[in-house]
Amino acid sequence: MSTAELPPELPPQPPPERPADPLADSRPGPPSAPQLAELQQALLDQGLRRLAITFVTHAGLPLVKVVPVTQLQVAGRWGVGFSPVSDAFRIDGVIDPGQRLARPDGDLRLLPDLAALRPLEPASGWAWAPGDRHDRDGQPYPADQRSFCRRQQQALAAQGVELRAGFELEWLVANPGPRGEAHPAMAGGPYGADRLVAALDYAAAITDALDAADLPWLQFHPEYGAGQFELSLAPGDPLAAADQLVAARLLIQRVTARFGWRCSFSPLPAAERVGNGGHVHVSVRCAGLPLLQGGDGPAGLTAAGAGVLGALLEQLPALLPLACPLGVSYRRLGPGRWSAPFQAWGVENREAALRLIPTGGDGAAAHLELKVADLAANPYLLLGALQAVIGDGLAHPRPLPDPVRGDPAALGSAAPARLPEDLGAASAAFAASPLLRQAMGAVLHDTLVDSQQAELRRCAGLDAEALVASTRWLPLGGDPSSG
C-alpha cells in the first residue's frame, strides 16, 4: 500500500448496524444522451474505436462482448445481451446440469460502467469497461458479482467506512510440451536479476502495456518459481481494485502471447512447483481514521481494528471458496508453500492467512494481506464478501486471539487450525454462513454453492496428477476437455 496515512488521535467508533436489504440498488442512474455523445466523441478523438465489456462469472471466467464505440449511445444506456446461463459455465466452459442457472431461457443486459472505462490497448483502438448486469427492465440481477461488490462498498461508505484494496498477481510464463506440460520459457533463479534480464523485453512490454492502459502498478519482479513473475497493482477502492485485476490479467495474456509464450494463472500449474497466488491487501478507515494502526492493541491495532480482524479470522473458512474456488486451489494450500493455509493471523508472518503489515517509516497505512487467495477467484465476489465481513466485524467486534509467531506448522499441538483442506469442506462452511448469505442475498449465495458443487463434480474422477493437469493452463486452451 502506498497511501500515506497519519496515525489517529482518537480510536474510531464502531458504526451503526448495517442496512438490512442486501439487494437495495444504489447504482448511479444511467448516463444522459448528451453525456454519452460527449464520451463517444472523446473516445473516438483518442483513436479508441472498439469497446470490450467484461464481467467475471461464478467460475471466475472473464466473459466479454465487444461493441463499436460509434454505438456507445445505445450500448452505454441499454447494455448488451448476455444469457444468465453463463454463470453455469464451469472453469472448463462445460455447463453443469446441477447448477440451477443451467437453463436456456432468460436474458440479461450487461451495462458498461462508463466511469471505469479505460484504454485497453490504445495503439490498436481498444477500450475496455467492466459491466454490471441487470434485467431488461433495469432491475439489478441478484446474482451479479460486481453489483454485489458495489453494494457492499456503498453500505460501508454509508457508515463512514472506506476500504483500499490492491492485488498481487503471480503467473507462470511457459511453453507447452507435447503432453501439455509447462516448460518455463526462460532461465533464471528465484527473484533473479538473471531472469529479469533473460526476459527484459517481456518485462518492458508488460509494464508499457499497463502504463498505456492507465493501470497503476507498484512493483514487478521474477517470483520464486521457475518462469514465474509477479506484479503488484496500486490500491484503490474495492471496485477499482477488482477492475484493475481483470484488466491486468487480460494485458498479461495479450503481451505473453505476443512473445509466443503462454501464461498460466493456475493456483498450481505443476504439482512439484510453487503455486501462483493472488494475494489481496486491504486497509480500512473508519470516520476518516485508520483502523489497523495507532491503537493500544498488538502491533498498534485499534480496538475496532482488532474486532474486525477477529471477524475475518472467524469467517475465513466460509470465505475460502471465494478466495480459492478450484479443486486444485487446495493442492496449492499446503504448509511450506507460502500460501498461508492456517486460520491464524500474524504480524509480518507469511504463513498466517491474515498477515498484518504495520505502518512503517514510509507512512504507508497498516494493512492486512490475505495470502490464501489465488487468481481463480472472482475478485468482485472476494472483495464484496471481505467488505461484508468487515462491516459485520465493526458492528459486532469479535475477540482476537494472539498473533501466531514463527511457522505455524512447527508449533505442534499449539498450532492454529488448518483452513479447510478441500473445496468440499470450504463450500460447506460457505453454505452455512448466515453472514455471507444475508450480505449476498439467497440467489447469489445459492448459485455460488451450485458452482462450487459443480467444480467438485468436475474434480471427482481425477487423480492428483490429472487434477493439476486439468487446470495447468489457466485460462484454459482451445480444447476444454484437455485444458
Ligand code: GLU
Ligand atoms: N507463490 C506463493 C503463493 O502461492 C506466494 C509467494 C509469496 O509471494 O510469498 O501464494
Ligand code: MG
Ligand atoms: Mg509473491
